[in-house]
Amino acid sequence: MQPLIDNARTFGQRPEEFARLAEGQSPQVLFITCSDSRVVPALITGARPGELFELRTAGNIVPPYASAGPTGEAATIEYAVEVLGVSDIVVCGHSHCGAVGALVRGDDLTAVPAVRDWLAHAADAPPATATAPSDTGDPTVASAVQNHVLTQLLRLRSYPCVEQRLAKGQLRLRGWYYEVHTGSVREHRAATDAFEAL
Numbered sequence: 685m686q687p688l689i690d691n692a693r694t695f696g697q698r699p700e701e702f703a704r705l706a707e708g709q710s711p712q713v714l715f716i717t718c719s720d721s722r723v724v725p726a727l728i729t730g731a732r733p734g735e736l737f738e739l740r741t742a743g744n745i746v747p748p749y750a751s752a753g754p755t756g757e758a759a760t761i762e763y764a765v766e767v768l769g770v771s772d773i774v775v776c777g778h779s780h781c782g783a784v785g786a787l788v789r790g791d792d793l794t795a796v797p798a799v800r801d802w803l804a805h806a807a808d809a810p811p812a813t814a815t816a817p818s819d820t821g822d823p824t825v826a827s828a829v830q831n832h833v834l835t836q837l838l839r840l841r842s843y844p845c846v847e848q849r850l851a852k853g854q855l856r857l858r859g860w861y862y863e864v865h866t867g868s869v870r871e872h873r874a875a876t877d878a879f880e881a882l
Contacts, residue, residue, distance in 0.1 A: 702733070711737040714764035716836070717776040718744040718783070722864045725776070737764045743783030744775060745805045746836040749843045758843065765845040765855065773840060776860040776869075777833040779824040788828045806832055826861070830879050833859040834872065 696702075715725045716739045725736055739760045747757050764770045777784070783803055786793060793800035837857050840846050849855035859872035861879045870879035 705734055709734045709737070709768065711735055711764075711768060712771050713737065714739065714761065714768075714770045714773045715776065716741070716744055716746060716761075716773065717862075718742065718778055718781060720778060720781065720864075722780075723776070723778050723862060728776075728862060728869060737768055737770060739764075742799065742802055743781060743806055743832070744777055744836060745783070745802065746775070746839045747805045748839060751844075761840070761843055762845050765843075765849055771854070772856045772858060773846070774858045774860055775833050775836045775840070776862055777829040777836075778862040779826060779829065779864050781825060781829050781832075784829050784832050785823070785825045788825050806835070824863070824865070830859075830861050830872070833861060837872075 711734060713731075713736055715729070715736045717723050717725055719740045719742050725731065725738055729736065737760075739757060741757060745757075746761070747755055749758060761773075764773070783799075783806065785791075786799075787803060787806055793803065837859050840857060841850065846855065846857075850857070859879070861870045861872075862868075863870075869882050871882050872878070873880050
């Protein structure tokens with residue numbers, strides 16, 4: 685913790701670098717990703733302060749939209765789309781995801797009931813096929829994470845603000861897969877229905 689504290693002490697000693705941030709923000713992208721400490725959106729994208737609006741949740745889960753009981757996730761999405769007017773939303777899953785891995789393995793999560801209930805919003809693991817074997821023994825859980833990203837993109841489409849902006853051609857949804865062990869990023873391409881290099 686001490687190196688983090690030391691950096692925080694010196695971080696504000698360059699006020700001229702941050703003065704413009706007081707004028708507001710105008711990010712072009714809402715970046716939805718996992719809370720995993722190995723996934724750092726600004727590091728992956730090279731974004732500077734003010735360029736990404738972030739939503740981080742365990743397993744990069746987008747919960748179902750429910751107008752009767754708004755969530756922090758729904759409020760963040762709505763604010764990014766309606767107030768900030770982002771042009772793109774990226775849902776970025778990652779290799780070695782503990783949340784998706786727990787689902788693939790069928791881990792007993794009774795000791796962590798909040799985690800268990802939160803993960804009920806995740807995608808089911810894809811069925812094993814000859815071309816896409818089960819991820820059960822694969823620590824990267826790549827195919828399950830990619831399936832999960834696509835499920836979250838579909839769920840985003842059910843948010844009224846997202847649906848309206850998509851219909852007007854004012855918003856793009858993107859699915860990314862980040863490999864923590866290589867640093868490579870792949871994007872889902874609709875034409876091939878596959879995650880390919882950016």
